[in-house]
Amino acid sequence: MRPVMKPHLRTNLPKPSSIVLILVISAFAGALLSACKNSGPAGSSQLSLAVNAGVEGDALKQAAHDYEAQTGVRVNISEFPYDDLFSKELIDLKAATGAYDLIMLDDPWFPRFATEDLLTDLAPLLQKRGQNGPNADFVGSSIALCRHPYETGTLLALPYVGNSQLFFYRVDLFKKHDLTEPATWDDVLNAAKTIDEREKDGAPGGGAVHGYVMRAARGNSAVADFMPIFWAFGAEMFDANGRPTVNSAEGISALRFMLELGKHSPPGYASFNATEVSAHLLQGTAAMSINWPAWIGAFSDPAKSRVVGKMAFTTMPGEKRPGQAEIGNWLIAIPRASKNVDAAMDFLLWATAVEQMKKSALAGNPPTRRSVFTDADLLARFPAYPAQLRSLETSRPRPRTPIWNEIENVFGIFLSRANGGELTAEEAMNQANDEIAKIVARAK
Amino acid sequence: MLRRRQVNQKVRSTFANRKAHRPSAVSRDRALPYLLIAPTVAVLLALSIYPLLYSIKVGFQTGSGEAVHWSLSNFSRLATDGFFLSALVHTLIYAAVALTFEFLLGLGLAVLLDRSLRGRAVFRAVLLIPMMIPPVVVGVVWRLMLNADFGAINGTLRRLAVNTDALTWTASPKLALASVIAVDIWQWTPFMFLVLLAGLQAIPQEPYEAAMIDGASAWQTFRHVTLPLLRPAMLVALLLRTMDLLRVFDQIFILTEGGPGFATETVSLYIYRAAFRFFDFGYAAAMSFVLLLLTNVISIGYIKLLQSQEAA
Amino acid sequence: MNNRERRATQRRTLARSARYALLIAAVIAAVVPVYWMLTISLKSEVDQFASPPKWFTFTPTLAHYRDAFSTRWARWRRTGCRDFACADSSTEDSRCGYCRRGCFLRSSPPFRCF
Numbered sequence: 001m002r003p004v005m006k007p008h009l010r011t012n013l014p015k016p017s018s019i020v021l022i023l024v025i026s027a028f029a030g031a032l033l034s035a036c037k038n039s040g041p042a043g044s045s046q047l048s049l050a051v052n053a054g055v056e057g058d059a060l061k062q063a064a065h066d067y068e069a070q071t072g073v074r075v076n077i078s079e080f081p082y083d084d085l086f087s088k089e090l091i092d093l094k095a096a097t098g099a100y101d102l103i104m105l106d107d108p109w110f111p112r113f114a115t116e117d118l119l120t121d122l123a124p125l126l127q128k129r130g131q132n133g134p135n136a137d138f139v140g141s142s143i144a145l146c147r148h149p150y151e152t153g154t155l156l157a158l159p160y161v162g163n164s165q166l167f168f169y170r171v172d173l174f175k176k177h178d179l180t181e182p183a184t185w186d187d188v189l190n191a192a193k194t195i196d197e198r199e200k201d202g203a204p205g206g207g208a209v210h211g212y213v214m215r216a217a218r219g220n221s222a223v224a225d226f227m228p229i230f231w232a233f234g235a236e237m238f239d240a241n242g243r244p245t246v247n248s249a250e251g252i253s254a255l256r257f258m259l260e261l262g263k264h265s266p267p268g269y270a271s272f273n274a275t276e277v278s279a280h281l282l283q284g285t286a287a288m289s290i291n292w293p294a295w296i297g298a299f300s301d302p303a304k305s306r307v308v309g310k311m312a313f314t315t316m317p318g319e320k321r322p323g324q325a326e327i328g329n330w331l332i333a334i335p336r337a338s339k340n341v342d343a344a345m346d347f348l349l350w351a352t353a354v355e356q357m358k359k360s361a362l363a364g365n366p367p368t369r370r371s372v373f374t375d376a377d378l379l380a381r382f383p384a385y386p387a388q389l390r391s392l393e394t395s396r397p398r399p400r401t402p403i404w405n406e407i408e409n410v411f412g413i414f415l416s417r418a419n420g421g422e423l424t425a426e427e428a429m430n431q432a433n434d435e436i437a438k439i440v441a442r443a444k
Numbered sequence: 445m446l447r448r449r450q451v452n453q454k455v456r457s458t459f460a461n462r463k464a465h466r467p468s469a470v471s472r473d474r475a476l477p478y479l480l481i482a483p484t485v486a487v488l489l490a491l492s493i494y495p496l497l498y499s500i501k502v503g504f505q506t507g508s509g510e511a512v513h514w515s516l517s518n519f520s521r522l523a524t525d526g527f528f529l530s531a532l533v534h535t536l537i538y539a540a541v542a543l544t545f546e547f548l549l550g551l552g553l554a555v556l557l558d559r560s561l562r563g564r565a566v567f568r569a570v571l572l573i574p575m576m577i578p579p580v581v582v583g584v585v586w587r588l589m590l591n592a593d594f595g596a597i598n599g600t601l602r603r604l605a606v607n608t609d610a611l612t613w614t615a616s617p618k619l620a621l622a623s624v625i626a627v628d629i630w631q632w633t634p635f636m637f638l639v640l641l642a643g644l645q646a647i648p649q650e651p652y653e654a655a656m657i658d659g660a661s662a663w664q665t666f667r668h669v670t671l672p673l674l675r676p677a678m679l680v681a682l683l684l685r686t687m688d689l690l691r692v693f694d695q696i697f698i699l700t701e702g703g704p705g706f707a708t709e710t711v712s713l714y715i716y717r718a719a720f721r722f723f724d725f726g727y728a729a730a731m732s733f734v735l736l737l738l739t740n741v742i743s744i745g746y747i748k749l750l751q752s753q754e755a756a
Numbered sequence: 757m758n759n760r761e762r763r764a765t766q767r768r769t770l771a772r773s774a775r776y777a778l779l780i781a782a783v784i785a786a787v788v789p790v791y792w793m794l795t796i797s798l799k800s801e802v803d804q805f806a807s808p809p810k811w812f813t814f815t816p817t818l819a820h821y822r823d824a825f826s827t828r829w830a831r832w833r834r835t836g837c838r839d840f841a842c843a844d845s846s847t848e849d850s851r852c853g854y855c856r857r858g859c860f861l862r863s864s865p866p867f868r869c870f
Contacts, residue, residue, distance in 0.1 A: 268592035268615030417705035599809035
């Protein structure tokens with residue numbers, strides 16, 4: 001009857017909260033461990049491939065499917081957007097995880113991979129298969145890109161997509177104003193002036209037609225559109241000792257010419273990239289430009305283009321030197337750390353053989369084999385192929401240096417500023433040269 | 445009473461017994477809270493503190509692969525890098541201008557919607573829409589709209605017979621930073637509006653009634669009653685927004701990528717470029733550290749301001 | 757008394773209309789870009805870049821939505837579509853072997869940095 005306070009007895013059983021705690025921690029640890037598990041290819045019946053998210057990657061993916069159907073070797077594909085692809089591949093190859101057996105790379109990235117010794121030498125693998133070197137059917141300039149040092153060194157990749165710039169121009173306007181296909185950049189400037197004067201109302205939606213359109217957004221855009229002019233005027237980025245020479249007399253006159261040509265471009269071109277340039281060409285508000293072959297198809301699509309059938313494509317104009325387009329090939333290489341080098345080589349040779357390259361071409365990727373460029377079926381579908389082959393054969397790569405990204409970034413900034421009117425051609429080139437020299441010095 | 449004393453004695457002795465004879469029980473009691481938060485702390489250490497310390501370590505190293513060594517060169521390079529100093533200036537201008545406009549516009553909208561009016565809920569919901577769109581999408585849409593030739597803005601201006609030759613927005617070295625700031629204001633004013641509206645609605649009625657009795661005008665009421673009582677909310681909104689503005693990346697990357705030239709490059713963009721285009725992680729880490737210090741200093745300033753206001 | 761009351765009421769109505777006007781202006785500023793985004797998703801490329809801009813007078817198309825929802829899944833379907841040439845060549849987009857039958861859909865937009 002007495003109100004006794006019963007003491008709260010503790011037993012030896014663990015408290016419910018401790019059980020929950022243990023469960024939570026173990027579940028957590030389990031989750032962490034499973035996330036860290038490396039998913040590399042198991043055996044030689046599996047290959048792992050890193051591709052670009054785009055037209056080129058799509059074609060290689062289709063090739064992988066066909067290969068699997070034919071040989072039973074499973075090809076796992078990892079797809080990344082352009083910038084991510086570079087960082088993923090570089091980081092993975094440097095860590096030598098062997099996660100990828102084959103990688104797609106854009107040719108400006110190649111020097112970086114090659115100088116850091118991350119790729120397998122393909123020559124012994126070819127010898128094993130009874131070949132002395134890459135097939136002679138490959139276009140010379142494309143194979144040259146796959147060698148380190150450029151053109152003469154070890155073969156470290158095979159070319160898959162043979163892009164090189166083309167010169168686009170409105171053949172109907174040229175005929176209308178009695179202009180001939182431009183052979184030099186002076187021709188281009190004259191044609192631009194003529195069209196500017198006489199086509200003040202000639203655009204399909206009303207409004208003026210600009211003689212020329214270019215992209216001068218900082219970075220890759222400006223540099224890609226400037227290099228053909230730069231080279232045509234006889235300028236070089238580096239001298240024989242690797243010192244930058246962009247502010248040579250030729251370099252400055254090349255930039256001056258670009259600024260002159262820019263006066264006939266739509267306002268704001270100093271920030272244009274591929275989107276705006278193609279929009280202008282497709283809407284018919286600009287008459288000439290440098291562009292990549294991937295755009296050719298869009299011009300004949302009425303859902304995208306207002307100038308169906310009016311565009312022509314030719315090789316790059318020259319000036320003091322014959323015209324040279326900038327080359328931009330996609331290559332496929334085998335990382336040194338791959339665990340399935342032989343199987344990867346088999347796939348690589350298969351994917352770059354004539355039959356598969358033809359399929360890739362049908363998907364919109366320019367080939368890298370001469371026989372595919374001259375194939376009758378493809379010529380019927382892609383009338384610009386002869387021009388593309390000529391352009392590819394005479395094209396030039398961007399300087400083969402592992403620090404190209406930084407150099408292109410800085411060069412692009414000053415080109416963009418000059419085109420935006422902030423700096424004169426001399427100032428821009430001098431400052432660019434100083435900055436590039438700094439980058440080169442730092443990299444030593 | 446005897447019983448109660450007996451009961452009390454019993455209770456006290458039981459407690460004493462508990463302490464003396466079952467120490468593990470009590471210490472388990474004390475240890476339990478720490479055990480419960482241990483997973484969270486572990487996650488925090490793993491995902492926040494460790495990467496921070498690692499990145500600081502990377503900032504003090506140069507070279508790559510085998511040739512890594514400790515050096516201060518990344519930090520000394522910061523002092524002489526004209527690009528970094530420009531980027532810093534751009535970031536500070538961006539933050540200051542955007543903050544001011546967002547604050548004033550947000551405050552204005554909050555005041556407009558504070559008192560009841562017809563359709564208030566609809567207005568509030570619609571005004572929050574810009575904030576709900578991902579910054580990348582906002583960047584894409586505004587880039588299309590601000591396009592000098594094909595954009596909706598210039599197209600409409602041309603219809604109104606305005607000459608748009610000089611108005612190349614994101615393409616013009618003079619207008620690019622202003623255009624990018626304008627897009628930021630468009631997207632984030634609703635955030636300020638939301639926080640300030642909540643702050644306004646939390647103010648009780650009595651001060652207003654007192655002011656009305658004292659015969660204060662609308663402006664005087666606003667200045668001497670509303671603003672002081674709104675200060676905590678204001679400081680919170682400003683603090684959050686400042687921290688976000690100092691590290692702005694998405695919209696600028698899509699709208700101009702830092703161009704034209706270098707006109708809209710901010711520190712975040714430069715860090716991204718250094719890390720993922722040039723693969724110079726040491727330099728990127730050094731810049732990140734500087735940005736972190738800057739943000740910390742400013743945030744501490746705000747918090748001190750808030751504390752002084754609360755003490756007052 | 758009456759006059760003053762009337763003036764006070766007038767001022768209040770003016771204030772209220774001003775509030776509504778400002779709020780409506782803010783709503784328009786907030787919503788117009790979202791509307792533009794919606795129209796871009798419904799316009800063909802030719803219309804997207806048209807100058808002067810087409811706010812209301814365009815023919816809508818659902819092609820972009822179809823692309824967004826179907827591309828990822830269809831690409832991995834190997835429903836016997838060999839090569840990139842469709843059996844029915846009339847539905848083929850000459851650009852990159854885009855088979856409208858859903859056999860093998862290409863995904864990449866043309867906008868890319870080279």
